[in-house]
Amino acid sequence: MIRVVIVDDDVRVARTHRDLVDSLPGFTVAAVAHTAAAALAAVEAQRPDLVLLDLYLPDESGISVLRSLRAPARAGTIPPVDVLVITAVRDVDQVRAALHGGAVHYLLKPFPLAALRDQLERYAAAHRSLDRIGEATQGDVDRLFGLLRPAPARSLPKGLTQATADLVAETLRAAGTDLSAAEVAVRSGVARVTARRYLEHLCAEGRAELKMRYGSTGRPEHRYHWVR
Incomplete structure (x- = not known):
């Protein structure tokens, strides 16, 4: 804690x-x-x-x-x-x-209050990063300091809207655990394909991580986890 x-x-x-x-x-x-x-x-x-x-x-x-x-x-x-x-x-x-x-x-x-929450989540992400690092590389240091400083606002990819991006991000953040695109879709009320597009965008920004859950048969399930 x-x-x-x-x-x-x-x-x-x-x-x-x-x-x-x-x-x-x-x-x-x-x-x-x-x-x-x-x-x-x-x-x-x-x-x-x-x-x-x-x-x-x-x-x-x-x-x-x-x-x-x-x-x-x-x-x-x-x-x-x-x-x-x-x-x-x-x-x-x-x-x-x-x-x-x-x-x-x-x-x-x-x-x-969202600004303070964002800063605290960035601090927690940096805290976790330090715990995982043994001997730091320059890339580790750049990522660490980048976590503590909010990035400049960037435009969303074509076809994505800020309102839906915020909705999907808040849904994943509030879950406190990893979710599939289908689960995010149910909780947020958007289509599954829409949820997946926004989840992939969150991963590209470094705000979420993709995890693969492997079962006994079939394709691995894509799971998304909020990281900051």
């Missing part, structure tokens, strides 16, 4: 983010903090993998929290932790400070 500490001075926002994190397979909320002091205490006590960090805090700035987490004096007491900055702060110096502090991403409020 990826353990997450949520840091936000707004109780309602923190609750919304907590509900989202708890809804994602493979994630669990270790603690919620509303101040800088509480955030540092939670990280030290809970040893999370990831901190969702707001920069507007009542006692100190989120950048101060980030710097404290990276301070050499804390290296012996707090294991390395990744930080995803979630904030309305648009000041370039703050963005630069977050970058220098090693934040994995900087997500500007307001944003649709």
Whole structure:
């Protein structure tokens, strides 16, 4: 499980983010903090993998929290932790400070919850990739960093629509297990041949993986699994 500490001075926002994190397979909320002091205490006590960090805090700035987490004096007491900055702060110096502090991403409020969910799923995919890699090649590194940075929007292949692409992607993501094209078709309400076209597109984008299930006779069954 990826353990997450949520840091936000707004109780309602923190609750919304907590509900989202708890809804994602493979994630669990270790603690919620509303101040800088509480955030540092939670990280030290809970040893999370990831901190969702707001920069507007009542006692100190989120950048101060980030710097404290990276301070050499804390290296012996707090294991390395990744930080995803979630904030309305648009000041370039703050963005630069977050970058220098090693934040994995900087997500500007307001944003649709789907944007946070996508970023968390990308983080989980990168986390899994690191677990599978022994000695990294340049290709491994490129894929890893690519997972953490959303790709520029690309046009869909001819004949595909964004609405149906989103529907098929959400159907596969929500399943939490591998599905066949026929199963996706039933759950999403589209034709089987349509489901397969969109599933192949998701595989080409790296958002899904194709697995072959071999039976005792006949052709192997194509199964699709959401990966980020």
